[in-house]
Amino acid sequence: MQRIGVFVCWCGSNIAGTVDVQAVSDALKNEPGVVFSTNYQYMCSQAGQDLIVDAVREHNLTGLVICSCSPRMHEATFRKTAQKAGLNPYMVEIANIREQCSWVHKEMEIGTEKAIILGKAAIAKVHLNAPLTPGESPVTKRALVIGGGIAGIQTALDIADAGFKVDIVEKLPTIGGKMAQLDKTFPTLDCAACILTPKMVDVAQNENVRIFSYSEVTEVKGFVGNFDVTIKKNARYVKEDICTGCGACVDKCPMKKNPNEFNLGMDNRPAIYIPFAQAVPKVATIDPNACNMLKNGKCGLCARVCTAGAIDYTQKDEYIEEKYGAIVVATGYNPISMDKFDEFAYNQSKDVITSLEFERLTNAAGPTAGKLLRPSDGKHPEKIVFVQCVGSRCDACAEKGKEYCSKICCMYTAKHAMLTRDKYPDTEVYVFYIDVRTPGKNFDEFYRRAVEEYGVHYIKGMVGKVTPEGDKLIVQASDLLADKQLKIDADLVVLAAAIEPDKSARPLATMLTASMDTNDFFTEAHPKLRPVESPTAGVFLSGCCQGPKDIPETVSQASAAAAKVIGLLVKDKLTGNPCIASSNELMCNGCSSCERVCPYGAITYVDKEFRMPDRTTRMRRVAQVNPAVCQGCGACTVACPSGAMDLRGFSSSQIMAEVDAICK
């Protein structure tokens, strides 16, 4: 029989205001097994905790019931108190008489009655509690960063600086992400390449960092501290360690007419290419769908001109297996497709472009060498219309767009408008907006400068349709403040397309058992207090894969994620949560129900020999829970048809005892 102590907290007036705490502690004193019961103003205070420790010693208590706030608030506190008093921390039960009682009831009588019932339930449970000891697992001191945009680069640099090994897996031939494609960056207008490429070089030269470019993660097994990851290095048909990046092959390749991804298809690249001059790693890659040698066995020119002998047409995809202690997701974003937005004539006219295309058109390394020229005829545009919120802030059921605000487009549109007026003061610039959203340090000032100093015409209203007419684009739009419908004959229309997570993020999330929201952004463990951790232990989030962000925010989050990773990697061992599932092998019939529902992949099956009553032995397939992976969610215990699965600390018999106590 347990010797139980009951401690009822007033929580100032939070509980005592609607619960008669004296009546509760008096009533619970009479419950079987209770040898001590009291109440106190603040149980969680030092004095309150001392009271508990003294009571344990004086009355030889074996189990504690604390009637107080939610266990999310102070369960950990009271477990430590129990430990201090020499008890196993899992011999403590919390009866939540604040959030689930005093805060939801108004009448003292009802609140008191319910608090007594909740206390009785907790007492019934403690009778069945057993001491639990958390397991330990070692930590592999190496981190994996998936995605090599500015987010992934910053996270990797910070982890490496702390002395840990880190690998970056980037699916494109070079790291850098979208930032490498930008021209100048708000709000300070420094050139993206000037601030990004030194970081790319740093990361390439850091001896703690390995970069797997043109690669992807294909399998993730294991758990926090001990992930087993398979990385597929796609064949680039060029030996990375030998290629010097001289570009001789690129010049000679005869298959020149392939859309250049880096310039968003606005110019062409050869079959063998280096995405841009500062690419990291600076090695060539052969596009197998364009190369004549790989398609038809004819050509071989690049191999002949390559003095280093780096070309290898027989190269195969390579699979690398590596162990990691932590994984950071930094898969970034992409602008959404404009195909469904017929009204803006994106597919009808080359002169209707997205904002990212505009970045390339103004970038000195872009298809026009930085001169702002119309894609259709190479003429200088005299009238430009920018349209904000294209595909953002749409109705939840609109299949065309996204419900959220893409957050970055107000600012980059102001940037584009301002830079255009700065470089080409003869160009008329219109921006159609629904709202201008510029919270952020020096952001609103930036936007106001576009209007006041640079004379950009900001018009409150939305563009209804764009019609190509001759070499003009007729933009029909409303000017809500003037109560007019405008028709502007523009030369160029720039659409601030909504952004969405990379398409590869969803399958990646499944591999990592990390959760996502309905928009496929990774969800954080707590939106306010744990913003860079995924709910899956050991998986961290960096950059736009978690939600739209500009560069300052991305970099802050990237460093925050690195700090969390470092905090994990410095540990030699991890203590687990002992409240995990375990299966009773005698009852398990190996049906696989539990494996199918386990969101963490914690359940495996083994064939085991069992002695039968007639002394023969039989092999049976039974479930086994990996204690280091199980998060104690309990899904398997519900799914198990034979009642073999149970959760330690929340066993079916404990829950039933609570229910019985409540229903008595």
Added chain:
Amino acid sequence: MNNSFLQEELIRESGVNPRKCMRCGKCSGTCPAYEEMEYHPHQFVYMVETGDIEPLLNSESLYRCLSCFACVERCPRGVEPAKLVEAVRLAAVRKQGNNSLKADDIPSLSDEETPQQLLVSAFRKYSK
């Protein structure tokens, strides 16, 4: 003047929830009958939302809307302004107690070139 009974009726009949409007003006930016209309699609939405319906009932705008549904197609919030215009129009026609278009008028108004669709939408607009 706030006419909350009529407001509720219009919302119920049209199935439009004017509160979903984010006041972007895309409907009015797209409307081909804009110049003809005194109140524009976004104003229909706003005025029904605020209960300021009387001016709409008496406005010629009701009969200028082409029922082309461009505003319905393009509204990012799925508000469907034209359905509201139609509901107000029905309310006006019903109130006057007379149909503005009778079957007998048709021969004199149309010829062989007149598309069937026009007659259908004309009936939808001007008759109960």
